[in-house]
Amino acid sequence: xxxxxxxxxxxxxxxxxxxxxxxxxxxxxxxxxxxxxxxxxxxxxxxxxxxxxxxxxxxxxxxxxxxxxxxxxxxxxxxxxxxxxxxxxxxxxxxxxxxxxxxxxxxxxxxxxxxxxxxxxxxxxxxxxxxxxxxxxxxxxxxxxxxxxxxxxxxxxxxxxxxxxxxxxxxxxxxxxxxxxxxxxxxxxxxxxxxxxxxxxxxxxxxxxxxxxxxxxxxxxxxxxxxxxxxxxxxxxxxxxxxxxxxxxxxxxxxxxxxxxxxxxxxxxxxxxxxxxxxxxxxxxxxxxxxxxxxxxxxxxxxxxxxxxxxxxxxxxxxxxxxxxxxxxxxxxxxx
Numbered sequence: 001x002x003x004x005x006x007x008x009x010x011x012x013x014x015x016x017x018x019x020x021x022x023x024x025x026x027x028x029x030x031x032x033x034x035x036x037x038x039x040x041x042x043x044x045x046x047x048x049x050x051x052x053x054x055x056x057x058x059x060x061x062x063x064x065x066x067x068x069x070x071x072x073x074x075x076x077x078x079x080x081x082x083x084x085x086x087x088x089x090x091x092x093x094x095x096x097x098x099x100x101x102x103x104x105x106x107x108x109x110x111x112x113x114x115x116x117x118x119x120x121x122x123x124x125x126x127x128x129x130x131x132x133x134x135x136x137x138x139x140x141x142x143x144x145x146x147x148x149x150x151x152x153x154x155x156x157x158x159x160x161x162x163x164x165x166x167x168x169x170x171x172x173x174x175x176x177x178x179x180x181x182x183x184x185x186x187x188x189x190x191x192x193x194x195x196x197x198x199x200x201x202x203x204x205x206x207x208x209x210x211x212x213x214x215x216x217x218x219x220x221x222x223x224x225x226x227x228x229x230x231x232x233x234x235x236x237x238x239x240x241x242x243x244x245x246x247x248x249x250x251x252x253x254x255x256x257x258x259x260x261x262x263x264x265x266x267x268x269x270x271x272x273x274x275x276x277x278x279x280x281x282x283x284x285x286x287x288x289x290x291x292x293x294x295x296x297x298x299x300x301x302x303x304x305x306x307x308x309x310x311x312x313x314x315x316x317x318x319x320x321x322x323x324x325x326x327x328x329x330x331x332x333x334x335x336x
Contacts, residue, residue, distance in 0.1 A: 001050075003039040006032070010189045010238055011179050013129045014045035015122065027111035028118065033193040033228070046125035047098040048118060050108075058087035058104040074278045081278055083120040087113070090120045094284045097128060123276025127287035131179035132294055133275035138171035138188045138239055139163040142325045145239040147176075147188060148307070149273045150247030155309060157197050159247065161204040162317030169236045170195060175275075178294065181240070186298050189238045195226040204317045209234070243328055244269075244304040253310030256320065258327055260335065263296075266304035270295040303335045 004025040006015040016039050017025050029036035039045070073084045079094040087104035099121035107113050123133050136149040137156040141163045150156050160173035172190035181187050202210060202224060212231055213224040228235045246261060246269045261269070271280070279287045305328065312320045 004029075005037050005039040005043065005045055007035040007037075008032070008177065008189070008191075009035060010181075010187065011126075011129065011131060011177065013125060013131065014043060015125060016043060016045040016047045017050065018047060019050040021108060024108060024111050024114055028115050031111075031115060031193055032191055033189075044097070046121070046128065048121045049098065049100050051100065051102050052105045052108065053089075053102040054105055056087055056089060056102060056104045058106060074281075076278065076281050076283045079283050081281065081283065083278065085113075085117060088117040090117060092121055092124050095128070095286050097125070099124065119275060120278070123274075123279060124287065126177060126179075127276065127279050127284075127291055129179075130290050130294060131177055132270075132291050133191065134176045134178055134188070134270070134273045135174060135275055136176050136188075136273050137173045138176055138190075138241065139168055140170075140236065140239060141166050141168040141321050144325050144328060145242045146245055146328075147241035147243070147302075148245045148247050149269050151272075154247045154249050155313065156247060157195070158201040158204060158313060159309070159321075160195060161197060161201050162313055162321050164209065164234045165204055165206055166318045166321045168321075169234055171236050171239050173197075178298065180294070180297075185240050186294075186301065187238050187240045193228050195228075195235075196223040197226065198223055200314070204314060241298075241302055243302055243332060244299070245307040245328075246304065248306060248308045250308040250310055253308060254312050255310055256312070256324055256327075257308040258324070258331060259306045259308075260331065261304040261306055263299045263304070265306075266299040267292075267295055269304075270298070303332055305331060 001019045002022055004017045004020055006029055026036060075082045083090040087107045089102045092099035101117055126133055136147060137160045138147050139160055148156055148159055157173040160170045163170055172192055173195050175192040176188045177191050178188050209231055213226055215222055216225045217223050244266055
């Protein structure tokens with residue numbers, strides 16, 4: 001067991017992992033697309049202390065139950081919050097730059113579950129640093145940087161693949177960090193190194209990229225992974241969004257439909273996309289205010305729209321996304 005320092009390069013945030021196996025820490029750093037080094041000196045980094053606790057209840061996931069399907073349970077008492085998942089218990093306190101994770105020893109050998117357990121403290125650390133985790137996609141199509149939010153299964157990964165097919169680039173199809181830049185703007189970076197696509201989205205990618213895909217996950221719900229390094233030309237590390245789109249899947253449509261969103265509706269969508277909803281509990285007024293300030297800055301700077309997409313996204317992704325970008329530019333001009 002050792003201490004390691006994770007650095008998300010575009011952010012001032014540094015995450016210190018205390019008591020972690022080197023293999024596990026490096027696997028997390030690789031998946032989160034961040035740097036890692038030995039933490040041999042004191043630092044102001046947010047601290048996550050790992051404690052092996054063999055008495056915790058543990059029901060390891062079967063092949064039919066993916067780690068991502070394990071839901072965190074939250075209990076807040078005063079200024080402290082406890083998150084529980086199978087084989088793990090996390091505790092942290094409002095305004096404090098540290099957290100404690102108790103974990104069953106068998107979980108330490110599963111980097112994916114350890115990463116999931118770190119999600120709560122990471123969201124807390126990001127909020128303290130004035131940043132926010134978001135479930136969303138970020139992409140550039142025909143020069144327009146787009147932040148796309150939506151529920152699971154709504155088509156974020158398919159839209160990301162369509163952006164690539166249309167000659168654009170992708171930051172991420174699912175896991176993002178929204179943060180203020182040194183120049184005073186707002187940007188997003190990925191928290192997931194690679195692109196993960198379900199079977200239905202594969203035909204959207206150009207054939208040359210489909211040849212680079214690797215199958216990952218159990219047979220019950222596997223995905224196809226596009227490695228960021230192998231397909232570097234279609235990835236971007238960060239972008240400053242010019243428009244916010246809330247995705248909706250509409251099976252009655254063939255094409256698409258765009259409708260403007262009020263700032264209140266856009267804020268609601270950002271709240272729903274936040275990966276750490278427990279931080280909006282009254283026990284965390286400081287973290288809550290920082291998140292709301294960040295989201296308010298974003299929605300006051302860029303226009304927001306509801307984007308309903310139909311089946312044409314799979315049939316003709318280049319044409320459809322081209323039409324969507326043209327319409328978005330028109331709506332942005334009208335809004336300004």
